[in-house]
Amino acid sequence: MAASRIAPAAAPGRSPGRRSRSPRGLAREVPSARGASGPRNPIVRLRRKECPQMIEKHTFDFLKGIAAHNDKEWFEEHRDDYERAKSNLVDVAGHLIDAASRFDPKVKKANAEPTKCVTRINRDMRFAKGKPPYKTDLFVMLNSVGDYQGSASYYLHVEPGGCYAGGGIFTTEPKALDHIRKRIAASLPKWTGVVGSREMKAMFPEGLTSPGELKRAPQGYDPDHPAIEYLRMKGFCANRKLTNKQLQGEDALDVVVETFKAAQPLVDYLNDAVAG
Numbered sequence: 286m287a288a289s290r291i292a293p294a295a296a297p298g299r300s301p302g303r304r305s306r307s308p309r310g311l312a313r314e315v316p317s318a319r320g321a322s323g324p325r326n327p328i329v330r331l332r333r334k335e336c337p338q339m340i341e342k343h344t345f346d347f348l349k350g351i352a353a354h355n356d357k358e359w360f361e362e363h364r365d366d367y368e369r370a371k372s373n374l375v376d377v378a379g380h381l382i383d384a385a386s387r388f389d390p391k392v393k394k395a396n397a398e399p400t401k402c403v404t405r406i407n408r409d410m411r412f413a414k415g416k417p418p419y420k421t422d423l424f425v426m427l428n429s430v431g432d433y434q435g436s437a438s439y440y441l442h443v444e445p446g447g448c449y450a451g452g453g454i455f456t457t458e459p460k461a462l463d464h465i466r467k468r469i470a471a472s473l474p475k476w477t478g479v480v481g482s483r484e485m486k487a488m489f490p491e492g493l494t495s496p497g498e499l500k501r502a503p504q505g506y507d508p509d510h511p512a513i514e515y516l517r518m519k520g521f522c523a524n525r526k527l528t529n530k531q532l533q534g535e536d537a538l539d540v541v542v543e544t545f546k547a548a549q550p551l552v553d554y555l556n557d558a559v560a561g
Contacts, residue, residue: 339537339538339541340443340448340532340537341369341370341373341533343370343373344369344373344374344423344443346366347366347369348421348444349445351406351421355419357418360419370423371403371423374423374425375402377441378399378403378427379399381425381427381439381541381545382427384538384542388545388549389429389546391429392427392428392429392439394429395428395429397427402425402426403423403425404420404424406419406423407419408420421444422444423444425441425443426439426440427440427545429552429553435454435458435460436454436457436461436555436559437453437454437521437552437555437556437559438452438453439545439548442524443532448528449524449526449527450524451489451522451523451524451544452545452549453493453520453521453522453523453524453552454520454555454559455522456496456520457519457559464558464559465559467558468558469512469516469558470506470512473511473512475554476512476554479550480551485547485550485551487547488548489547493518493521493522494522494523495519495521495522496519498518498519499517499519501517503517521555525544527540
């Protein structure tokens with residue numbers, strides 16, 4: 286997904302690794318000894334047995350396979366592999382709900398079901414003409430307000446070589462976006478205090494990303510408004526890139542949860558704005 290960025294930093298490269306092909310097109314990767322590093326700020330330490338392995342190697346293998354063979358015939362031949370990958374993500378969603386609830390009680394109050402926190406693999410072809418029928422990634426989305434439409438969430442994106450965790454809102458309905466813009470324009474110091482905090486900069490050095498932005502100022506806003514770089518954005522996301530190896534490591538759950546915690550001020554600000 287192409288995204289615009291505010292205060293971009295050099296993006297780290299993918300972790301090198303050796304690949305071989307297993308039968309039926311499932312790729313296997315031997316991860317390199319060196320993974321991407323990130324700021325450490327432990328906040329919720331979990332015992333190893335609580336989540337023995339976060340993202341299973343098999344899940345990455347399936348996603349590599351569907352990326353290389355994105356058609357119904359291959360998918361049906363590997364449906365059991367998909368169900369296993371989905372089960373892995375549902376299990377991870379359950380652990381993330383429990384862990385995130387410890388620093389954000391609203392997550393627990395939202396009473397989310399792990400099965401509903403994992404995105405579908407099937408693409409909605411009504412809005413994806415000419416694209417392959419299946420997505421090549423999976424998301425775990427944790428919402429703290431009980432409504433995924435037009436609200437901010439914590440999320441984990443799982444895609445071989447393109448994993449990240451964070452918080453924010455990718456796209457929203459015009460009415461909700463209008464609420465966010467009005468809140469930012471009316472209280473710019475508070476907004477910059479959220480997105481420019483030391484914690485945000487340390488955890489998300491690339492700054493905010495957006496799936497798109499307007500070429501001009503939104504209707505009703507001065508092109509010279511001091512917040513114009515934010516007012517033109519269509520989404521507001523803080524993402525921390527992670528390697529496959531990091532999500533398979535012993536402290537993977539801690540890494541993701543500390544990322545969520547760093548994004549909490551942004552998630553809260555956006556949801557408060559959407560609520561009006």
